[in-house]
Amino acid sequence: MKVAIKKKLATIGTVAAVALVSLAPPARADELTGTLKKIHDDGTIVLGVREASIPFSYANGNRTIGYSQTIALAIVDEIRKTLGMPNLRVREVTITSANRFLMLVNNQIDLECGSTTHTRERENVAAFSNSFFQYAVRMIARRNAGITDFADLAGKPVVTTAGTSDERLVRQLNSDKQLNMRIASVKDHSDAFAAVKADRAVAFVMDEPILYGFRATDPRPDDFVVTGTPLGYESYACMFRKGDEPFRELVNRVIAKMQTSGEAERLYNVWFTQPIPPHGINLNYPLSAEMRTLFAHPNDKALD
Incomplete structure (x- = not known):
């Protein structure tokens, strides 16, 4: 009986803790640093997007869609909540494999979730999130x-x-x-x-x-x-500026939650095992054992 009561109290405590986190006030402007401060002050987050990295990040008429673009927009939603800025604007800047790192370092983009490989060498110029794809x-x-x-x-x-x-x-x-x-x-x-x-x-x-x-x-x-x-x-990850721990923690929190909750697998099935825009073609690329392991154990380790 005492054990059952303790378990119940522990459960109540966990629920209460989650409720407190969800009710936490937005971050104070004077406490912000790095990318979050830049986004707050500009009223805009700038996403680096690709034109033809199907099905990760690609143009479909007037907007960018794809598996990793959906992850980027989930991160944007978390930034809106953290900053208390429901009307935060999103500006997309088209990047290429050749210019993406320069555009990040020059503050022309704030976040890129497309098809960028996380390697140890690239850690010299950029920071990388938890991996979201292995291939x-x-x-x-x-x-x-x-x-x-x-x-x-x-x-x-x-x-x-x-x-x-x-x-x-x-x-x-x-x-x-x-x-x-x-x-x-x-x-x-x-x-x-x-x-x-x-x-x-x-x-x-x-x-x-x-x-x-x-x-x-x-x-x-x-x-x-x-x-x-x-x-x-290798593995893909989101990319952002080095030395920005608050932003890294926010990005990784979003990706880890998506992966461990089952949301990432559902998203995978949408883009890799079902018909996708613009022509309704199915890639027929089933989830691998390596990807299942990644979703169960989110991490930001380079594979090279």
């Missing part, structure tokens, strides 16, 4: 090109996106294996896939889910195959 680095090629693995690319034209970790991996492979690939680095993912479609390159090396996104949204998806032994495994 393999592979390639996409025409099905009739006879490309099944990276050794098949020897002496051939290959494309990747400039300023990505994938560019570093494929150039390292080229050097280590002396494949003599003719590697072109282009501005953005859509330009790289266009090169394969136009037969200017035999393969596009990139993050596996992005390759599946291009394949699924192409008018002739069966003409292409995602293939190759993975060059490595």
